[in-house]
Amino acid sequence: MFDTLALTAIPEQDEALRAPVRALIEEALAGVPANARARSWIGFDAAFSKLLGEAGWIGLTLPELYGGRGLGAFARFVVTEELLAAGAPVAAHWIADRQSAALILHYGTEAQRLEHLPRICRGESFFCIGMSEPGSGSDLASVATSARRTDEGWRLSGQKIWTTQAHNDDYMIALVRTSGTPKDRHVGLSQLLVDLRAPGITIRPITDLNGEEDFAEVFFDDVLLPPDALIGQEGDGWQQVTTELAFERSGPERIYSSMALLEAWRRHLIRNGHRDAAPMTLLGSLTAELATLRALSIAVTSLLEKGESPAIEASLVKDLGTSFEQAVPRLIADDLGSRPDEPIDPELRRTLTYLTQIAPSFSLRGGTREILRGIIARELGLR
Template sequence: MCSGQQRSRATQSREHNLSAQPIKFAVSPPDPRIATLRDEVRAFLQHARQEGLLRDSSHGWAVPDPAFSQELGRRGWIGMTWPKRYGGHERTALERHVVTEELLAAGAPVRAHWVADRQSGPLLLRFGTEHQRHTFLPEMAAGRLYFCIGMSEADSGSDLASIRTKAEKIDGGWLVNGAKIWTSNAHRVHMMILFARTGPRGESRREGVSQFLVDLKTPGITIRPILNLAGEHDFNEVVFADVFVPDAMVIGTIGNGWQQVNSELTYERSGPDRWMSSFHLLRAYLDEADVDSDVAAPVGRLVSKLWTLHHMSMSVALMMEQGITPSVEAALVKDRGTQFEREIPEVLRLLTTEAGRAEGALPSLFNDSLEYSLLHAPSYTIRGGTKEILRGIIAKSLGLR
């Protein structure tokens, strides 16, 4: 048992750490250009709906549509913050955030180009060679080149440092052997950012890991489907058997993979896609159901949380625009956001009786969206880092571990 004096010292130490390293979110003054851009995107989406280019889906925005992605590319809404010499448009992070929010809120089918725009492109901008940037970024920004993420492995869980896929140095490049699992969209995209072990672990298991650009049509790659709980083919196991990757496809520095991955995950964890996966369900409910006094309070709580996450995520975008790498703030947004994504279908399930849904008291779009969201909700707090990993990052920053 600890004495009262020992507990007091421990409390004082925690309070000191909390005050020494607070989690901060940036605040941006109102910008009329942001409101104008938001109106522009909404007008495009309304026109796309009228022309049949955009249709309501029970899957929300998580639908690949190469034609729609290429239309966004023509409008300059992919690679928005990237330099023009690489096909980008040199817009601000806040402008990109506004476009992203509006596309997701409308359920636009952006899945095809999503990973490339969100994190693969920024990774190459930060760590890639000039050859890599000029080769890949313009095609990404045009909505024609799609990426997936080769990180997770079987038996590793959230322990990314325990990866076993190896890349061994040979003349002119690297020979890759191993397997990645739960690789979303690998059967539909062109390229993978591969995370592989290239050297001994040393004192830290985070040493000796690197990243590579891999063309998924390279001989020796086998993509095996994994059906999810809904019976859909989205996940894959990607197996590498003596796959040759040229030296020109190394990203950054050999052995620096852990630091590079951490910067990449900041982009993955802080955006609206980490708190808007169930937004289409909430929108369908509000559009189609009679929101009376009995349900106003729980629905109001959901909307207030949505608004809070909107501001938190916008502030992370502003920090990134200022050259800050907000890893902890991004982890906090992702933790809160994916909890919120799971909360929406659970709350709305309780607000609408099973009998009422079976009788068609609510239109089919809501019913279909609720079924889809309930089946997919368990994955929301796992993808992009489990809540346990995220809370560990937050606790460490506060001096609590």
Template sequence: MRRAIDVNSALTSLPLAGIPPEDEALRPQVRAWLAEALRELPADVRSRSWLGFDLDFSRALAQQGWIGLTLPTEYGGAGRSGFARFVLSEELLAAGAPVAAHWIADRQTSQVILRFGSEAQRRFFLPRIAQAQIVFCIGMSEPDAGSDLASVRTRATRTDRGWVLNGRKIWTSNAHRADYMCALVRTSGSSEDRHQGFSQLIFDMRLPGISVRPLRDIAGDTHFNEVLFENVELPPDALVGEEGAGWQQVTAELAFERSGPERIYSSIVLADTWLAQMRAAGAEGPAVHLTAGRIAGRLAVLRGMSLAMAAKLDRGERPDLEAAFVKDLGTEFEQSVPEWIRDALDATPHVARSAELSRSLAYVTQICPTFSLRGGTRQIMRGIIARGLGLR
């Protein structure tokens, strides 16, 4: 039988001021549960972070009441604060839990439905999200509209029976596994209208006319997909919120996507694995000390920034500018970690490295270029920052 693996993070054990005690009290509960649930999952598998897909794990997490944590109890949630979800997210990400089956729905789609959806949509979707009974994907990027989201061309045309959808989306995570998509589409005007004429629609991915083509990445995984829509008939109640208000709704949604701990923790399992092996080997020297200090110092600052976003979102604010800061600096940090660790290992050839550490480093090195692409490129984030500073 495989020995149990310590999935606890030395880095998230560092104290973080500002979390209410009643929410911080959730941390040891989650940590103890994860230590048992992931006890045989090696570091190189956990290094997939929030890309890891395991529906059984998500449903077990839901049984603990830890999905839909901030949703009102009347919709199947726990009615907890954004701080509680921050603590939960930190521990899930630090442990490398396979959360992809519920992550998008829990993080952002549920918030779109809660804030903009009809009462019928809330009653139908939110309890099912909280129980991990349904998997969501989001339809934003298109072949000619990636970072420039305002160039979306997928169009939904009103009919007597609802809508007819035509177009395509790309880089759609888990579309091949999803039950539903929440998509940004054009319902009026043209691409020249930029931020006008967009709406959000939710629809069943099994409808006739929807084709999903998985895309294999450099690591051999198939997280991403191209999704094609050919005369897909949607019911009238597919519309979320107001027709034509899609741009305002999706920018509010992106604040949830860009500001959370997942924008700083994608390399955390690798960092913890390296730290544990350096401690076990009694490794000393400037390279080890410099790398450990870089990781711990930057992570402490980024945790504080992300926590500030959780506080703003909890108050119902829209920290679009601040979220862009977290996304830009956080993904830069995530991409730097494997480089720093590789340099430290090269400088300490006398320290043995495990196969798990080598595989984790190889995997994160392969996929880390995507960290600054998903959710909006670094250039887009800096454009948002410039606009917030009055420079555009």
């Protein structure tokens, strides 16, 4: 049952990480415009990720044995917050750092840990997650991509879609059916570690309305995987993937997607000397909402620090956070539109245009609003 979230503060030792990581980001992103910073989530920059890895800012919560720093959830919160607030290009290492490494640590073999975790921490190995499939929508339990065990290992066939950065990544952790049929739902699902360079894999980037190619569809044509490709236990895929999704939904990732626009608009108001009630009230309201969401996200982080699995709390924060992220472009567009004769800096205009186009996706990634509210209702005993 859901209990009230207890608000807390970030411990001093974790807060102390903020200054050095901010200095690295500021130096690396000097001169990068707001419209580029607004692409933080899809900004694939292998060199920047390697720079972070070399400085020790990837894999913070992993044990030192595997290349991490053995720190807690608050340390990762601080670093993640700095990266997203600054609009750093995180797409290359993002999924591996946030969830793939944690999944391998929890469920992988020692050989898998030793092979993959140090390279993730160094910013040298990039992962994507193979969950969504054509025709399945958000019904993850209905996946049909299958893998059968053979004398050689595993034979993988099927298709994944909306796979973030698959065309740029090295590995995929795929949810597949190793027994039964989609009618069996949660039963018979397993997770496999897939080398995306293996013969029989075809990856086709998907071009969106912005001309970006951050998603891809991936085809598996009788792909041979080694025997040790299985992560965890065969048939435990559903339990493992729900744990993985908890890693994805429980951080500060769900409140900062419109931060570059909010900051560019704030500078616009200052430059134009605004003291009008309407824009100042809106700026205050958005700042207060952001501060509240941040406090809730820190509270969820405190539960992770205690070793808990805050499924309902993380779902609530993600639902509220993505609603905020989607509202920011609309509200700022309305404000600017209310003063049609006021000149708008081209950088602000480009940032607003981009986020207006991409904002509908904010409530899709990491689980749709409907899925999240179903989780919340179930946890509350309402369904």
